[in-house]
Amino acid sequence: MYETTIYLVGTDAMPLTQFESALRPLARDRISKGRLPRKVRPPLWGGNGTGQLCALCDKTIPPSEVELEVEALVNGTLRTLRFHVLCESAWQLECARDDYLKPHL
Numbered sequence: 001m002y003e004t005t006i007y008l009v010g011t012d013a014m015p016l017t018q019f020e021s022a023l024r025p026l027a028r029d030r031i032s033k034g035r036l037p038r039k040v041r042p043p044l045w046g047g048n049g050t051g052q053l054c055a056l057c058d059k060t061i062p063p064s065e066v067e068l069e070v071e072a073l074v075n076g077t078l079r080t081l082r083f084h085v086l087c088e089s090a091w092q093l094e095c096a097r098d099d100y101l102k103p104h105l
């Protein structure tokens, strides 16, 4: 079993258990359905939210929270995805896990 110890900055709003139990399965599900890319790209930009929807949890990212923008190919189309900081971390972790679980040919 692959275990990772995660240290995130600014996770006061959500206990790590909730992060593990809610966001990571959601990220896995979206990756498997092609709604989120499998390959992590580093965020292009981060700043205050602009009231747009998060690509993972579908909740608005308000100006009081940090939004990360990632440009990625989704179903062959280059799109700008926006994430909460925690959601972006969950996506990254699931991408790493996905890579790890793939057979090494």
Ligand SMILES: [Zn+2]
Pocket (backbone or CB within 6 Å): 054, 055, 056, 057, 058, 059, 083, 084, 087
């Ligand atoms: Zn989110």
